[in-house]
Amino acid sequence: MIKAIIVDDELSAIKSLQWEIETFCKGIEICESFTDPIEAISAINYIKPDCVFLDIEMPEMDGFQLLQNLTFRNFDLIITTAFDNYAIKAFKESAIDYLLKPIDSDDLIKSVSKIKVNKDKNVLGNELKMVLKNFMANANQSRIALPLAGKTLFVSPEDIFYCKADGNYCEIYFTNGAKEMLSKKIKEVETIINNNTFFRVHNSYLVNTNYIKEFVKSDGQYLVLENGITVPVSRSKKDELLGFLSH
Structure with a gap:
């Protein structure tokens, strides 16, 4: 049996x-x-x-x-x-x-x-x-599975601009202008994405580095993404980020 x-x-x-x-x-x-x-x-x-x-x-x-x-x-x-x-x-x-x-x-x-x-x-x-x-x-080369309410969304990492923490939730911002909310902390989302083009620039932000347009050091230091959105960079992450981007 x-x-x-x-x-x-x-x-x-x-x-x-x-x-x-x-x-x-x-x-x-x-x-x-x-x-x-x-x-x-x-x-x-x-x-x-x-x-x-x-x-x-x-x-x-x-x-x-x-x-x-x-x-x-x-x-x-x-x-x-x-x-x-x-x-x-x-x-x-x-x-x-x-x-x-x-x-x-x-x-x-x-x-x-x-x-x-x-x-x-x-x-x-x-x-x-x-x-x-x-x-x-093939995890870094294929699409990833994002668990949403009642469904799973399969997306390519390059379709994601950045992720923003919201308490125990995480907002995912896509290159097509769409936004989705996951009932997971940003640390968990970082593990799910698991792609070497993403960098945790701040406790509340995970960014696709392929879409970084500028790094502004004044006014508290922040990133400008290709869609015009600004994302703060924590002081503790500055040197690590610059090293990451230089490779």
Whole structure:
């Protein structure tokens, strides 16, 4: 019997997938399901399932972050998502299967068959290790996932002008004039972006250095970005910033 765990922030999606599995897939048992990714991490590490059905687009913690926080990774991974985008293509290239919502029963049967084959060959987790390696290697070159309220926004780092802290939230300003609010502190956003063109010039500001037009030393020292916005530079960051820009 194959032990499986379902992780999806939508309870209705979990119930639908569980019904599909119980109806069409023999030999697989859903031992747990979670809408909370933090609880899912603990359960996966403890239960050590043969398979995890994982939704990528979750508001509090996306699927990529969940995978990176696991200590147990020796399982087959099947992505469930409503979006056929770059991330899904990366998984496909690494032989990780995925199911597009609404899930088709024939596709589900084929995915479960792959799990059974992998288990028989004792190769569980090999593809997962590969995709995590590929994802981390390309993190600075591909789009990033910004968790917003009820959705995940996939953007390229070059589309971001700067980020501004607002208490426990962070405002993201884009080159097209749009603005989004994340329910994360700027330090967390800095970790998510993880791109070597960004620099924390102030406790409240994270700037894409590609869009710096001027550095003004008078009047408290500040940056002028290409869109005309001024951003303060803290005294403690001045020398480090100038060194960063000179390389």
